[in-house]
Amino acid sequence: MSDASRTGGRRSGNPAPGLSTPDDSNTMNSIPTSLHETMKPRTRSRLPDTRAWLAAGQWLVTLLLCAFLIVPVIMSIMAGLTVNYFKGVSSGLTLRWLVEVWTQYHDSVFLSLDVAAATLLITLLTGVPAGYVLARSKTRVSRIIEEFLVLPIALPGLASALALLVVYGGFTRFRMSLWFIVVGHVVFTLPFMVRAVAAVCASSDLRTLEEGAASLGASFFQRFVTIVLPNARPGIVAGALAVVTLSIGEFNLTWMLHTPDTKTLPVGLADTYASLRIEIGSAYTILFFIMTMPLLVAMQWLGVDATGQRSATKKRAAAAAASSKQKPSSNSIDTP
Known part of the structure; x- marks a missing residue:
């Protein structure tokens, strides 16, 4: 093969096997792009906008409010664990005051638990049917x-207690018994059970379920046990926790109704x-805190939703997800 044929093959633009030549068009296009990027002005770092400043202010106010409410509780607890309140933590930590409080006032603890249990039982027997009827009517x-x-929630506890004393104070045995305090606690806590149950019964479609069960021959008692109670369970749990917590911590009404033999936990506090040292009072606060905090934690841990809004939202989200899966994709194109 002659040299001309070799040089002609290279001049014709066909590269030799194994060799690559740069693409002139790509090179020419990349030059303006790089120049445009280098000539683009640098943007300055943006300052936080108004929404960010507003969110930061809300967080600051919330944290300050939490500190304003929580710090006194922490200081009271620390006072019950220190040897001398006026010297502070430097005087040392001790459990002496807690032991002394339990020795002197453990009867009040068990008495408060008995009152709360009796109050809960009565409010369950009366509040659940009342909430169901009010929701249906x-x-x-x-x-x-x-x-x-x-x-009774709008009135002060002292006014409710005075009304009970005026009406039932003449019955001496009833007045001196523990049931007198239980009646006062039922009057105060019953609205919380009724409203919680009524809210759940009104939000769920109980009427349709009951009509379907009635058409199958179920009696009212069967419908109430198998349909109403399971669907009203969130409201019942929420109302029960609220009743027990309020009964243990109620002071105003109990202070008017109690006797020396029926002294509950808040009255003892x-x-x-x-009458005693502030260390003992703070230790009593710790005991009260230990009794009430598990109830509040249980309400959060169980995810109690008295209004049924969270469960309804979950059902709507699940229904929307199911319907979206059933719909065919609009982007898909059938090809033969």
């Missing part, structure tokens, strides 16, 4: 009854702060 009479049930 749409008449004006039911709304008036509901307002009367909520009335007031006595310790009034």
Whole structure:
């Protein structure tokens, strides 16, 4: 083969096997792009916008408010664990005051638990049916009854206790018994059970379920046990926790109704702060804190939703996800 044929093959633009030549068009296109990027002005770092500043301010206010509420509780707990409150933690830590409080006031602890258990039992037997009936009834009479049930919450506890004393104070044996305090606690806590159950029964479609069960021959008792109670369980749990917590911590009403033999936990707490050292009163606060905090934690841990909004939202989200899966994809194109 001649040299001309070799040089001609290379001049024709066909590269030799194994060799590559740069693409002139790509090279020419990359030059303006690089020049445009180098000539682009550098953007300055942006300052936080108004929404970010507003969110930071909300967080700051929330943290300050939490500190304002929590710091006194922490200081009270520390006072019950120190040897001398006026010297502070430098005087040393001790459990002496807790032991002394338990020795002197353990009867009040068990008495408060008995009152709370009896109050819970009565509110369950009366509040659950009442909440169900108020949720099913749409008449004006039911709304008036509901307002009367909520009335003890609006009134001060001292006023409710005075009313009970005026009406039932003449019955000496009843007045001196523990049941007198239980009646006062039922009057105060019953609205919380009724409203919690009524909210759940009103949000769920109980009427349709009951009509379907009635068409199959189920009696009212069977429908109430197998349909109403399972669907009203979130409201019942929420109301029960609220009733027990409020009964253990109720002071105003109990202080008016108690006797020396029926002194509950909050009344004993007031006595310790009034007549004994502040260390003993703070230790009593620790004991009260230990009794009430598990109830509040249980309410959060169980995910109690008295209104049923979270469960309804989950059901709507699940229904939307199921419907989206059933719909065919609009981007898919059938090809033969």
